[in-house]
Amino acid sequence: MENSVSPPSIHNSSLERVPSKFDDEQLPKVKAYYKYELAEMYNVCTKTFSTWIHMYFEELQQFGYTRHTKLLRPEIVRFLFERLGEP
Numbered sequence: 001m002e003n004s005v006s007p008p009s010i011h012n013s014s015l016e017r018v019p020s021k022f023d024d025e026q027l028p029k030v031k032a033y034y035k036y037e038l039a040e041m042y043n044v045c046t047k048t049f050s051t052w053i054h055m056y057f058e059e060l061q062q063f064g065y066t067r068h069t070k071l072l073r074p075e076i077v078r079f080l081f082e083r084l085g086e087p
Contacts, residue, residue, distance in 0.1 A: 030078045034071055038080070041087035056083055 033041075039049035053060065054067070056079070063076045072080070 030074050030081065032071055032073050033077055035069075038072065038077070038087070042084070043087075052084060053080060056080075 035049060035053075036046050039046045042049060042052075044052075057065075057067075060076060060079070063073065063079065065072070065076055
C-alpha cells in the first residue's frame with residue numbers, strides 16, 4: 001500500500017498575532033457620514049470614493065441611495081465598511 005503524503009498546509013502564524021486594532025486605536029463608529037468625511041477617512045478624494053461606492057450602486061439603492069446622496073445613513077456606512085473594509 002502506498003503512503004500518500006498530503007501537501008503541507010500553508011499557514012502563516014504571523015498573521016494570527018497581528019491585532020485587529022491597537023489598544024489606543026478606536027474603530028470608526030457606524031453613524032451617518034457625509035461622503036467627503038468617509039473619503040477623508042479612506043485617504044482618497046471624493047471622486048475616487050464615489051467611484052468605489054458606485055461599484056455597489058444597485059445594492060445601495062435598496063437603502064435609498066442615489067448618485068446625488070451626500071449624507072450616507074448608518075446602514076449604508078455599515079454596508080460600505082463590510083465591502084471596502086473599515087478605514
